[in-house]
Amino acid sequence: MDELELLKKDWNRSETSYTNYSEAEIYPMIKKKSSSIVKTLFYISIAEMVFWILINVVPYYLSSNYRKEIEELSHHTWYILLTVSGYFIIAGFIWFLYKSYTTISVTDSAKKLMESILRTRKIVKYYVIYNLFLAFISIPLSFYLMLQEDQQLATEVSNMNSGQMAILIALITAVTGLFIFVFWIFYRILYGILLKRLNRNYQELKKLED
């Protein structure tokens, strides 16, 4: 007999050998919490939203200097415009993320299910990139603003020779770069671990269609 036929015969025969759960045993199972990848992804995306919002908000409450500066800035039109559009962008991300979560359905085909999960992850990724981009701009920008405000610092900087200036610029670039690099690596590892298997399986399915 062909091995596969033999296997099929055994497969059907072994039906009786599984643990047969009673209704009383199944009830508690449906009350338990899922530990699926979608659930984890959901928690991570919420954590990310909250984290970046806090990064923007916390300094305002912690430092009275910063608060004063913000209050001064808040009279400028460009500042109001930036803040408002910032909130619009965050609201937009939240909306897209929500929409994307609602399209994840376990009753879709395997390929479609994987695609909707990967799309959701992509939205979170764009959100992170957006924030890193803001960080990339705001670190040099805040240094520039500091120069404008702080006369003493401004004089010191203007008295620098070209070597010192180069070091200062290099330092600012390094700090910005390091900040972004650390975050980037962190995300790579986080999502790398979480989605490794899903990505592998998705590639396998996709390979079939090429």
Place this chain on the structure above:
Amino acid sequence: MNKALEHSFVEQLKENQNIIHKVCRLYTNNKDAHNDLFQEITIQLWKAYPKFRGDSKFSTWMYRVGLNTAITLYRKNKRRIQTSEFDALQFKIKAEEYDDTEEEQLKLMYSAIHQLNDIEKALVFLYLEDKDYKEISATLGISEVNARVKMNRVKNKLRTILNP
């Protein structure tokens, strides 16, 4: 959620639980992992149940959710010790029903299946469950032609593992 819904779900799940056990059998290799995956598939089924319209059979619907959970959603429980060796107890083959060669062949067969990747396992599972290519293609989201091609490849792969 309401009691009647809960009751009808649990009742149907109990009747069809072998489908979940069989998915777990292919995707896990020890009893703890088996139970863990069984639990997760049950949760996913229950979460999706309110949307189950009954336009397909409960069992057909279970195949899809079960495989999707195993292939895509399930995260191996890190607290459990991962063993790559498969648990012989799980695959206890009733010796009296087969001769020695057949028994040996079956053992090799199951360990060969465990060497396949997740998608290949899904194909073997659907083959063992006698699903037609239309359903296989709909379950995995690939075309019927590709399902057929891949199925033949997997079968050949199994044969080569067994008869090197």
